[in-house]
Amino acid sequence: MKDFNMQAVGLMSGTSLDGLDVCCCTFTKRNGKWTFHIDAARGYTYPDDMKRLLGTAAQEMSALEFVTFHSAYGKFLGERVNDFLHEFGLHPDIIASHGHTIFHEPQKRVMYQIGDGAAIAAETHIPTVSDFRRLDIMLGGQGAPLVPIGDRLLFGDYDYCLNIGGFSNISFEQEGRRIAFDISPANYVINHYCRQIGLDFDRDGEIARRGSVKQDLLDELNALDFYHQNGPKSLGREWVESEIYPLLERHGLPLEDMLRTYYEHAAWQVARVVKAHPCNGGQGRMLVTGGVAFNKFLVERIDALCPCSIVVPERQIIEYKEALIFAFLGTLYMADEPSCLSSVTGAERDNIGGMLFKV
DSSP states (O other): OOOEEEEEEEEEEOTTOOOEEEEEEEEEEETTEEEEEEEEEEEEOOOHHHHHHHHHHHHHOOHHHHHHHHHHHHHHHHHHHHHHHHHHTOOOSEEEEOOEEEEEEGGGTEEEEESOHHHHHHHHOSOEEEOOSHHHHHTTSOOOOOTHHHHHHHSTTSSEEEEESSEEEEEEEETTEEEEEEEEEOHHHHHHHHHTTTOSSOGGGHHHHTSOOOHHHHHHHHTOGGGGSOSSOOOOHHHIIIIIHHHHHHTTOOHHHHHHHHHHHHHHHHHHHHHHSOOGGGTOEEEEESGGGGOHHHHHHHHHHOSSEEEOOOHHHHHHHHHHHHHHHHHHHHHTOOOBOHHHHOOSSOBOOOEEEOO
């Protein structure tokens, strides 16, 4: 394809309900190679009522309430984009929105990313691409993860790209194919239990650091069927609620011991994957991004257990890599290039996910 240049805004809302990440990037393709520049990035916390609704939409809303909230949340996203563009004086070509995952059960061909792209486009008067997962799921894929195309084309200097937010996921090249899958829940579990004592998260892993690993619980966690399935595979809140929470709570441990054991589990699972897929003779470099990259104790445990070298990049990449890559997915949509890799999702073929809304 000929050279291409576009400025795009990416929106990312993770399952851990940390807030909304907004990232504006300029993407350039020259001589077949993509590069990027972050023009501006900002995070927005959710108002308490919005956070509550996002956390309970799947369980407590009627069909009418759900579609009404889908529209209202899209308007909220559009308003935040307008605030962002005004603050930084930007005029992007495209907005690309991940939305917020409410349902993700690809084996049933069911998914829903709340946050109406039409509402975003109407609010901002900027073309908006959203609903990136649906086509892939209808093609028999997992609809996830979507970040690996950005890992391959924008962060290809690293042997592994590990992102740890609500869930941890990894991507890497193997025999000329991009391989990627979810590894385990991370902040989705950690933050859930921290909120029970009035905290949003475990800062630097301080609570877990005070605890002790309970080997019997660790063994049960590591024995869960998901970890022994071959990819492509992905995780959603439904699996956490049916498998992880009951297991953790059945042991009745003090919070610090529960979290310490769960940290060990999360780190052990990352190390298991790296050891099973060695790159550069097992001495490769792994880029670590996502909110948990700021959790010093969990990063220490991953570093201690993994054979590869850990690279924690600049803060802006840590915080906004997923929003950056969703901006890139919107750019790929406009460039008419695939954004979903069948080697990653298990779909019938590579595909260009998303729906475009233009005012």
